[in-house]
Amino acid sequence: MLITRETDYAIRTVLYLARERERPASAAEIARAMHIPKSFLAKILQRLVRSQLLISTRGAAGGFQLARKPSAISLLSVMEAVQGPTCINVCAIQENKCALSASCTVHPVWVEMRKDIEKQLQKQTIAGLL
Amino acid sequence: MLITRETDYAIRTVLYLARERERPASAAEIARAMHIPKSFLAKILQRLVRSQLLISTRGAAGGFQLARKPSAISLLSVMEAVQGPTCINVCAIQENKCALSASCTVHPVWVEMRKDIEKQLQKQTIAGLL
DNA sequence: CATAATTAGGACGTACTATGTCCTATATGG
DNA sequence: CCATATAGGACATAGTACGTCCTAATTATG
Numbered sequence: 001m002l003i004t005r006e007t008d009y010a011i012r013t014v015l016y017l018a019r020e021r022e023r024p025a026s027a028a029e030i031a032r033a034m035h036i037p038k039s040f041l042a043k044i045l046q047r048l049v050r051s052q053l054l055i056s057t058r059g060a061a062g063g064f065q066l067a068r069k070p071s072a073i074s075l076l077s078v079m080e081a082v083q084g085p086t087c088i089n090v091c092a093i094q095e096n097k098c099a100l101s102a103s104c105t106v107h108p109v110w111v112e113m114r115k116d117i118e119k120q121l122q123k124q125t126i127a128g129l130l
Numbered sequence: 131m132l133i134t135r136e137t138d139y140a141i142r143t144v145l146y147l148a149r150e151r152e153r154p155a156s157a158a159e160i161a162r163a164m165h166i167p168k169s170f171l172a173k174i175l176q177r178l179v180r181s182q183l184l185i186s187t188r189g190a191a192g193g194f195q196l197a198r199k200p201s202a203i204s205l206l207s208v209m210e211a212v213q214g215p216t217c218i219n220v221c222a223i224q225e226n227k228c229a230l231s232a233s234c235t236v237h238p239v240w241v242e243m244r245k246d247i248e249k250q251l252q253k254q255t256i257a258g259l260l
Numbered sequence: 261c262a263t264a265a266t267t268a269g270g271a272c273g274t275a276c277t278a279t280g281t282c283c284t285a286t287a288t289g290g
Numbered sequence: 291c292c293a294t295a296t297a298g299g300a301c302a303t304a305g306t307a308c309g310t311c312c313t314a315a316t317t318a319t320g
């Protein structure tokens with residue numbers, strides 16, 4: 001699976017926050033609105049904060065807000081924040097995982113495909129999806 | 131992961147058979163040449179036969195051969211033979227898996243991306259990779 | 261200051277899928 | 291008949307996806 005459920009949740013979350021930009025939204029509120037299990041969402045929010053896509057404020061009346069304009073957030077950046085680098089194939093990431101990579105004529109195909117996919121994910125911004 | 135190890139093995143297998151077209155090659159021979167665990171390869175070969183990419187002959191001196199010209203075998207067909215339909219995302223396959231699909235603005239992006247990937251996999255033929 | 265509301269982080273559990281192995285049945289050339 | 295193959299199912303193992311829970315740390319508000 002290229003896009004996990006976690007990534008899906010992360011995108012929904014960012015989309016929600018893009019619509020509610022004035023005030024911080026709490027994890028509980030986002031979970032309710034976007035149909036995401038609350039304690040799972042908490043983990044996802046942590047990652048989005050660490051990747052500097054979101055800003056969090058603690059304590060009562062705290063919550064999460066976008067750290068940048070929706071037009072400056074690509075699907076790729078959200079995806080990489082929660083999943084790490086996009087992985088088409090074991091081979092295409094870690095050379096040493098494939099015993100034949102030197103002589104393998106398929107290898108360049110995977111590399112090329114991964115590039116294309118990343119380019120597409122980069123083009124799609126949160127602003128564009130609103 | 132979009133491309134599993136099983137698919138990788140399947141492609142190696144078909145590539146090997148494309149180079150040895152005159153005579154049937156046994157599972158043991160292919161496994162040795164392509165660094166694939168033998169009993170795992172047996173399963174993969176079964177699927178390739180059922181999908182009519184390969185022809186098998188049983189008994190002594192039996193083995194596997196391509197059912198079509200290498201130019202008529204795409205990476206997509208090999209991939210679908212072993213993995214089933216390419217799956218980018220749960221959402222993009224089974225509508226009902228996503229509670230929000232009706233209102234979800236990301237959904238069309240996944241569908242489009244999947245189409246593109248399949249188009250690329252279709253273009254790449256075994257003949258082209260030799 | 262006390263308390264309720266909130267995020268931060270780690271440990272843990274469960275279920276599914278990828279990756280294989282193994283055993284038995286079946287076919288076939290010599 | 292027997293050695294060599296494929297066919298197919300049951301089973302085993304490891305890794306990842308998906309999610310829960312508990313304990314801190316922080317802060318607005320009464």
